Amino acid sequence: MPSLLQIRNVPDEVRRALKARAAAQGESLNAYLLSVLNREVSQPTVAEVLDRAARRSERAPVSAVDVLGEARSERDGQLQQVPTR
Structure with missing residues (x-):
């Protein structure tokens, strides 16, 4: 059920x-502010995003460090195959 929201002391x-x-x-003005408020609450806050990322990393079978290390190893292997001048 919709409720009334009042904001005091809004500068002119x-x-x-x-x-x-x-x-x-x-x-x-009312319709515009409702759309602004809806848009605002539909986007997660930075804290919510960080919390979700932390929970995902706890469940991840490998760490980001391991993934990056593997990617670097693959890249290094590819670079070693490139002929040098």
């Missing part, structure tokens, strides 16, 4: 800028 210049952005998109 911020309100004017938001209202202008809403008008530029053909939206009411």
